[in-house]
Amino acid sequence: MNKRLPLKCPSCENQLQVQQLHCEKCETVVTGIYSLPVISQLPIEDQRFILDFVKASGSLKITAQNMKLSYPTVRNILDDIINRINLLDTNE
Amino acid sequence: MNNRFLYNPFTKIAGIKSFIIGIAGLIITTFICFITGTHFNGLLNIDFAKDSPFWVYLIENLSNWIFISIFLHLSGLILSKSKIRVIDTLGTSLLARIPLIIAPLTRTIPIFQSFIIQSWEMYFITGLYLASLIWTIILLFNAFRISCNLRYEKLIISFIISMLLSEVCTKLALKFLI
Amino acid sequence: MKSLSLVLGICLIVAFNAFSQDFKKLSDPETDKNKLKIAQNFASDFLTKLKNGEEYKFKDEAIDPIKNQFTAETQKLVYQQLKTQFGDFQSLEYAETWIQSNSKAITIYRFKGEFDKSTKKLEIRVVLNEADKIAGFWIKPWSDMLK
Incomplete structure (x- = not known):
């Protein structure tokens, strides 16, 4: 099962941060307060789209073909993601 | 084909593909209008x-399409933050x-x-026309929303204004040309 | 609910149909060719005379109110208005015939007239009564609906 990375606090809706990282091999545990990178703060569908877009060499036309969607639909998705990234940047 | 495709095919079809299908539709519609x-x-x-x-039928169908496309695209250029393409507005509105x-x-x-x-024939045809007109307006609205990436008030107000302006321009053009 | 809509729909169609039963369109074989010729000759002669600047002189082909209505002056005025708006009369082609379904007292002959300044054809309507006399004559924009 693919576990979804929780982004907001279920209690107060605030942005969550990373407190602990763990090495599976040597069992080292790093503790501290780390902010999630902007991309990780985006919804999973947006992250998937960014990966598809990068794999298509940043071509909206190829991304649209791969996703079986029209060009303006894909462009609109990209523009929405850019808006969300800008919003996250402003909040940070 | 699901219901969504019937009122919003533009998530799948836009640009040159919609333009080619639309032109074929326009020619067939004009021919049937003529006969x-x-x-x-x-x-x-x-x-x-x-x-x-x-x-005459060709001019009527062409001006109906061209004026609404021009006004929708202009609205998009003024209000949208996306880089919109003219082929999307022309194709989807067609x-x-x-x-x-x-x-x-x-x-x-x-x-x-x-x-x-x-007569009942007149009411039947007019009823069919009204139903197809409502369907066309829903499609046109979705075409505009997707090809120009607008939302909320900007989308609704600019769509209504574009419709009104294109109706006036079409009437004037037809009066002048025919 | 579906059957109710169907019943309502049928009632509506029957109601409209009953309403529109006053007139019936005749098929080509049903049309009386002699009566059609009377109507066509009148319309054609009338407009050709007026186009040539002459007066159409009625004999006994029309009822008196029509003769009284279309005086030489009215004829000139009507054609002048037509010419200004649609240009000179060119030709006439037969389109269809309608009769009053119940009484059959009148027959409506509809022709399409071509005028040189207009891209659209006009309706030239001639109405004949039971005695085959001209009882009505109109020129107006063509419509596929009988108005």
Whole structure:
């Protein structure tokens, strides 16, 4: 099962941060307060789209073909993601 | 084909593909309008008169499409933050007009070719036209929303203004050209 | 609910149909060719005379109110208005015939007239009464609907 990375606090809706990282091999545990990178703060569908877009060499036309969607639909998705990234940047 | 595709095919089809399908639809619609004598004097008007040469029906259908496309694209250029393409606005608004073929197509049935005013034939054809017009307006709205990436008030207000302006310009152009 | 809509729909169609039963369109074989010729000759002669600047002189082909209505002056005025708006009369082609379904007292002959300044054809309507006399004559924009 693919576990979804929780982004907001279920209690107060605030942005969550990373407190602990763990090495599976040597069992080292790093503790501290780390902010999630902007991309990780985006919804999973947006992250998937960014990966598809990068794999298509940043071509909206190829991304649209791969996703079986029209060009303006894909462009609109990209523009929405850019808006969300800008919003996250402003909040940070 | 699911229901969503019937009122919003533009998530799958836009650009040159919608333009080619739309042009084919426009030519077929115009031809059927010519043989049945169905005039579209503006988007919100239908008239039944087998009284004109082919080019008159072509001008009517072309001006109905071109004016609404121009105003929708201008709205997009002014209001949208996305880099919109003219081929998307032209193609999707052309594809959105395909349901308007229903009324002229029905008029190929002999009883609908000439009839008395206020007869059931007139109400039936007008009813079909109204249904296809509502379908076309929904399609046109979705075409505009997707090709120009607008939302909320900007989308609704600019769509209404574009419709009104294009209706006025189409009427004036038809008066001047025909 | 579906059957109710169907019943309502049928009632509506029957109601409209009953309403529109006053007139019936005749098929080509049903049309009386002699009466059609009377109507066509009148319309054609009338417009040709007026186009040539002459007066159409009625004999006994029309009822008196028509003769009284279309005086030489009215004829000139009507044609002048037509010419200004649609140009000179060119030709006439037969379109269809309608009769009053119940009484059959009148027959409506509809022709499409071509005028040189207009891309659209006009309706030239001639109405004949039971005695085959001209009882009505109109020129107006063509419509596939009988108005």
